[in-house]
Amino acid sequence: MNPRGHTIPLQFYATAPYPCSYLDEELARSQVAVPSELIDTRTYSQLVQLGFRRSGQFVYRPHCDACNACVPVRVPVDAFEPNRTQRRVQKRHGPLKTRLLGLSYDDAHFQLYQRYQAVRHTGGGMDKDGREQYESFILKSNVASFMAEFRESGIVRMVSLIDQLEDGLSSVYTFYDPDVEGASYGVFNIMWQIGLARQLGLPYLYLGYWIEGCRKMEYKTQYRPIEGLIDGRWQAL
Numbered sequence: 001m002n003p004r005g006h007t008i009p010l011q012f013y014a015t016a017p018y019p020c021s022y023l024d025e026e027l028a029r030s031q032v033a034v035p036s037e038l039i040d041t042r043t044y045s046q047l048v049q050l051g052f053r054r055s056g057q058f059v060y061r062p063h064c065d066a067c068n069a070c071v072p073v074r075v076p077v078d079a080f081e082p083n084r085t086q087r088r089v090q091k092r093h094g095p096l097k098t099r100l101l102g103l104s105y106d107d108a109h110f111q112l113y114q115r116y117q118a119v120r121h122t123g124g125g126m127d128k129d130g131r132e133q134y135e136s137f138i139l140k141s142n143v144a145s146f147m148a149e150f151r152e153s154g155i156v157r158m159v160s161l162i163d164q165l166e167d168g169l170s171s172v173y174t175f176y177d178p179d180v181e182g183a184s185y186g187v188f189n190i191m192w193q194i195g196l197a198r199q200l201g202l203p204y205l206y207l208g209y210w211i212e213g214c215r216k217m218e219y220k221t222q223y224r225p226i227e228g229l230i231d232g233r234w235q236a237l
Helices: 041-049 084-092 107-120 131-139 185-199 215-222
Strands: 011-014 030-034 053-055 058-062 071-076 097-101 145-152 155-164 168-176 204-210 227-230 233-236
Touching: 041 058, 041 155, 053 168, 084 185, 107 131, 107 155, 107 168, 145 185, 155 185, 168 185, 185 204, 185 215, 204 215
Parallel strands: 168 204
Antiparallel strands: 011 030, 030 058, 053 058, 071 204, 071 227, 097 145, 145 155, 155 168, 227 233
C-alpha cells in the first residue's frame, strides 16, 4: 500500500541478456515481477499458473528474444501412477524419516548443500556458495514455504524447499547426499511431494521448467501424466 492506502500494482521488466544455463551458446532473458515484497502466496499462486517461478525473493519467468524452449510443467497428482522403476525406488527409500520444518538455518543442511553443489554442480557457480548465498536462496521467501528434511539412521540425506500454493505444491529446490551409492533420492523426493499434495487435497505439483532434449531436465517427463503451459494453456505433454 502507498501512504494514501492505494494498492501498488506489480510491475514487470525484462533483464539484459545473459548466458543460458541449459542451452549451449544461447542467450537468455527473464521477465521479473516487482516489487517482490508485494508478492504474497495468493499473488504468487496466480503467477505460477502463468509460468513464473521464484529463486529466493526473485520472481521470474523466461522471456527470451528468439526462444521459447522452456516449458513450465506440473503433475496432476490424482492421475499420477508410478512406473516400475519409481515403485522400486519408493520401496528402497521408504525407511527415510521425514520432518516438515520452517525456513531456519541448520548447519547440517548447509553442509549437505555444499557437498551436493561440489559434486553435482562443479563449476556452475553455486558450488562456491557460502552461508550468505545459501540463506538468500533457500531461507528467504515472501510466500508460504517450508522445508522437508529426510534422515536415515539419524543422518540428513536430503532436504527439499517447497512452496504451498492455492492449487498445489511448487518444488523449489532439493539437495541430497551425493555420495550414497545407488541412491535415487531425487526420484523418491518427487513421488513423496506428489503424495503430500494428495494428502493436502491440492491438485498439482509444479516442477519448474522443462526443455525438450535437455539432459538436465529429462527426468521431469518421467512423472506421468504431466502438463505443460504451451501457448498460454495448460495441456498434456
